[in-house]
Amino acid sequence: MKVGYVYDPVYLKHDTGQHVENAGRLEAIISHLDRTGLKEELVPIKPRAATAEELSLVHDASHIAHIREAAHEGGGWLDADTVMSPDSYEAALYAAGGLIKATEAVMDGEVDSAFALVRPPGHHATAKRAMGFCLFNNIAIATRYALAKYKLERIAIVDFDVHHGNGTHEAFYDNPGVLYTSTHEYPFYPGTGDESETGSGQARGTTVNIPLPAGCGDDEYLAVFERIIVPVVRRFNPRLIMVSAGYDPHWDDGLAMMQVSISGFARMVQIIKGLADELCWGRLVFALEGGYNLNALAYSVKATFDVLLGKTDIADPLGKSPHRFGTPDIAPLIKRLEAIHHLV
Ligand SMILES: [Zn+2]
Numbered sequence: 001m002k003v004g005y006v007y008d009p010v011y012l013k014h015d016t017g018q019h020v021e022n023a024g025r026l027e028a029i030i031s032h033l034d035r036t037g038l039k040e041e042l043v044p045i046k047p048r049a050a051t052a053e054e055l056s057l058v059h060d061a062s063h064i065a066h067i068r069e070a071a072h073e074g075g076g077w078l079d080a081d082t083v084m085s086p087d088s089y090e091a092a093l094y095a096a097g098g099l100i101k102a103t104e105a106v107m108d109g110e111v112d113s114a115f116a117l118v119r120p121p122g123h124h125a126t127a128k129r130a131m132g133f134c135l136f137n138n139i140a141i142a143t144r145y146a147l148a149k150y151k152l153e154r155i156a157i158v159d160f161d162v163h164h165g166n167g168t169h170e171a172f173y174d175n176p177g178v179l180y181t182s183t184h185e186y187p188f189y190p191g192t193g194d195e196s197e198t199g200s201g202q203a204r205g206t207t208v209n210i211p212l213p214a215g216c217g218d219d220e221y222l223a224v225f226e227r228i229i230v231p232v233v234r235r236f237n238p239r240l241i242m243v244s245a246g247y248d249p250h251w252d253d254g255l256a257m258m259q260v261s262i263s264g265f266a267r268m269v270q271i272i273k274g275l276a277d278e279l280c281w282g283r284l285v286f287a288l289e290g291g292y293n294l295n296a297l298a299y300s301v302k303a304t305f306d307v308l309l310g311k312t313d314i315a316d317p318l319g320k321s322p323h324r325f326g327t328p329d330i331a332p333l334i335k336r337l338e339a340i341h342h343l344v
Contacts, residue, residue: 161246
């Protein structure tokens with residue numbers, strides 16, 4: 001099993017100071033992969049900068065110019081959550097380009113699967129604006145790029161970040177060639193991702209929003225994967241699966257209120273890998289989105305690589321959630337989603 005990873009120190013140059021989305025996140029991941037010797041088992045993929053034309057697959061020219069000029073003028077706050085430094089534009093070009101390179105490596109058969117360890121993250125960025133720590137929508141850009149370059153008819157995006165990927169949702173809402181599934185805490189930032197929004201026109205049914213109440217843990221996530229995500233992805237029958245991998249549903253993450261463990265993430269990755277093996281020759285590309293507890297993030301990314309490498313003994317040094325409050329009953333939500341998406 002050949003598993004690729006994208007990383008470059010250019011991603012540390014997006015300097016956000018004391019912000020929770022900071023360079024320390026990638027440093028924690030890379031030093032853990034080094035320390036455990038896992039990096040030796042992976043194939044390095046060198047990123048490049050995305051071109052203006054590639055960014056334009058998703059973003060308006062005015063948005064691209066706005067980010068370029070904001071960096072040129074020294075950076076600063078774009079909104080209440082999103083901050084830039086002078087080198088953020090360059091890092092953002094390499095984040096999008098890094099995911100493109102990961103996608104090419106998988107599609108060209110150089111590796112079986114790949115994980116782009118990039119920042120800034122992307123899934124909140126829309127055609128016209130940066131938001132939620134995201135400047136350009138890396139996964140939407142790489143997906144459009146893959147659809148065009150490889151003439152793929154169908155790509156599925158699975159987004160397990162705790163926040164709704166409103167930018168990705170918007171980018172493909174009317175595109176029947178892209179299935180977007182999102183598990184997200186709801187109501188929560190950014191407020192989008194209602195279950196009734198399922199795509200428009202020909203694309204009806206290809207947006208699958210799974211808005212979860214706070215407090216969901218491994219059992220709830222796995223139930224949703226088995227009952228909703230597996231059947232919709234199977235029915236869609238993609239030629240490639242892309243993953244917005246955010247590890248902020250972890251129980252020890254300070255940004256949200258979910259209870260997922262490292263073992264829970266590993267199980268989700270196993271399910272997604274099983275779908276890729278069954279449906280699309282194992283073609284699977286991961287993009288790093290959120291995850292703000294540095295230990296939980298580093299261990300979970302390593303667990304993801306272990307699963308991609310075909311290992312079954314997955315370390316979970318942080319264990320299950322110690323929180324003793326009960327988990328919510330999501331059976332009614334699953335029933336509604338099964339009806340909305342004609343799964344029964
Ligand atoms: Zn997130």
